[in-house]
Amino acid sequence: MRRAVVAAGAAVAVAAGGATAAAALHGDDAPAPAATPSGPTAEITRSDLVDTKTVDGTLGYSGRRAVPNAATGTVTRTRSEGAVVRRGGWLYQVDGRPVVLMYGSIPVYRTLSQGVEGADVRQLERNLKALGHDPGTVDDEFSWRTAQAVREWQDDQGLQVTGAVDARQVVVASGPVRIADVTAEKGDRAGMSVVTTTSTRRIVHVDLAASDQSLARLGAKATVETPTGRRVRGRITSVGTAARPASTDGGEATIDLEITVSGGTGRLDQAPVWVELASERRAHVLSVPVEALLALREGGYGLRVVDGARSRVVAVETGLFASGRVEVSGSGLAEGMKVEVPTS
Structure with missing residues (x-):
């Protein structure tokens, strides 16, 4: 160490x-x-x-999440771990039908069909338009034009063509996601979750000793050394507000520190790294x-x-x-x- x-x-x-x-x-x-x-x-x-001062850290990706699954049936296809999925791409398939990624901040919590209104309708229409299916005016109203765009999208995706959208077909995330873990094999019954995803943003997590919290200045620069010896620049983007008790007798309480890095880190996940933090200048x-x-x-x-x-x-x-x-x-x-x- x-x-x-x-x-x-x-x-x-x-x-x-x-x-x-x-x-x-x-x-x-x-x-x-x-x-x-x-x-x-x-x-x-x-x-x-x-x-x-140099401290230990773990290189990974932000936004780790076990994606809730609403599709019922048998898992028939999954992606390899590390694959990146973008808007319109499928995350996994159940009974031969894909569960598709769309961008936004509102989860699909109800069936969206003609006559429904709300911000989640606007979010759906924005995605349909970005994927090349014109829903007409992008607004809060699920119109017949919206239903027609949904049918075209469903036909392209190999989904059952109904003109309505629900959580069995769509998962919403803020942007591209990376498959971090596949929790169901092909042939398994689709349970509460089939995949765990992360964002594509590279971060280093540090359990920083509470006595070193003066090093944890939001926005401060840091240098990260990877297992290959490569040194890359980073910046502190998150500082925990509460200390966690020591995990061992005689140990020290710690706070969470998150450092965003970009470029030169490879594709390693949960890899040990060394983080150089500035204590005084x-x-x-x-x-x-x-x-x-x-x-x-x-x-x-x-x-x-x-x-x-x-x-x-x-x-x-x-x-x-x-x-x-x-x-x-x-x-x-x-x-x-x-x-x-x-x-x-």
């Missing part, structure tokens, strides 16, 4: 790397005489510095490699600034430690300056 090294802990190494410079400043911060640099150097850079600051810090006898830290063949020790204030670098500030420091980086 991978974990990011907490950057702030890198300061422990500084004392060892800078022990030889403990007397670099004399008296009341009087500078030591200029010396000849003896080690490799690095530049002082100005950039955003970000501290991160400093914008447009000067920083150096942590190893460049020198522990000063008077307390605090300094840098050995290299200027050509000469060098001098400059006292600095440290800020954020992140990604092997440390934020520094002090009189006379500037971007592009060279500092010595001890090798041991």
Whole structure:
């Protein structure tokens, strides 16, 4: 199991790397005489510095749902897991007749036939028109034109041609769905559900320790590493509002975190991934490699600034430690300056 090294802990190494410079400043911060640099150097850079923490996550798809089934009879055909079904496509077949996907937000809760009115009629007509069957004016009224469009659609689909629509024929979802699990084999009686679907939107779910909830900022960026080693960008799109109790003795309560990712994730479902979350950020600051810090006898830290063949020790204030670098500030420091980086 991978974990990011907490950057702030890198300061422990500084004392060892800078022990030889403990007397670099004399008296009341009087500078030591200029010396000849003896080690490799690095530049002082100005950039955003970000501290991160890596946590475990699970890569999958959003909107997992066991689709309710209203068709009675024997399951005669199913799709393979992972197949994507779009408007007008069939999800499965019962007694040789398909159960078809349409788009919308209102489930088919009644029989829609001539004379019926309502928002669900408008939703049906919108789908019929998108599928090439003209219902006339798209409105809340199921007219004879609507019934004619339904008959044409039913004939194309291999359904019983009745001019009416009910839940035995149609399942409604907000958009394309992916077959996540087939719960009935061909030859089985069609039960309460035949398939489980998800949306096609890729997400990573994280059970985030409640003590790390400061990392859970809605809209914040994240980086996800897949089992193949590929790193893809993501964004936090959902943060749980209630903590779940620890699942084991001595464990910690967790909150749900959902990160939306796109591209480069393959088709793996329920795959373990690693998620890099930003815990702290400093914008447009000067920083150096942590190893460049020198522990000063008077307390605090300094840098050995290299200027050509000469060098001098400059006292600095440290800020954020992140990604092997440390934020520094002090009189006379500037971007592009060279500092010595001890090798041991």
